[in-house]
Amino acid sequence: MRLCIISNPNSIHTHRWVEYFVGRGHEVTLIGDLPLRRAAPAGVRYIDLPAEQRGGKLRYAAWTRTVRRIVRELQPDVLHAHYIASTGWLGAGA
Structure with a gap:
């Protein structure tokens, strides 16, 4: 999976x-x-969101577009956003 x-x-x-x-x-x-x-655990592909988009509350809007594109490319069977704040919003936007 x-x-x-x-x-x-x-x-x-x-x-x-x-x-x-x-x-x-x-x-x-x-x-x-x-x-x-x-290091990321062995066997895990890690994608770091762009550093130039760090800082300020608007970063989530920019990151949401980036995450949405990544998720479309990956086509995962399961998408899990671990925290309700921050990454949860990114998952909901993807």
């Missing part, structure tokens, strides 16, 4: 979720709004 997860890439919870799904043979793409502080 193809999974697309939108979440804080540095959260231990995110790492545990993506490692779990990769370990069961799923194809996982992680979309994040922060630079990675450590």
Whole structure:
């Protein structure tokens, strides 16, 4: 199954979720709004949202367009936005 997860890439919870799904043979793409502080888990494709769009509340409008395009290209079976605020809005807009 193809999974697309939108979440804080540095959260231990995110790492545990993506490692779990990769370990069961799923194809996982992680979309994040922060630079990675450590390497993405093995087998996970990480997409960092553009740094030039960071800062200010309008970033979510710009990121929503970017995430929507990425999701259309990936055509995941499941789209999961891990947090209700921030990444949840991105998932709803995709």
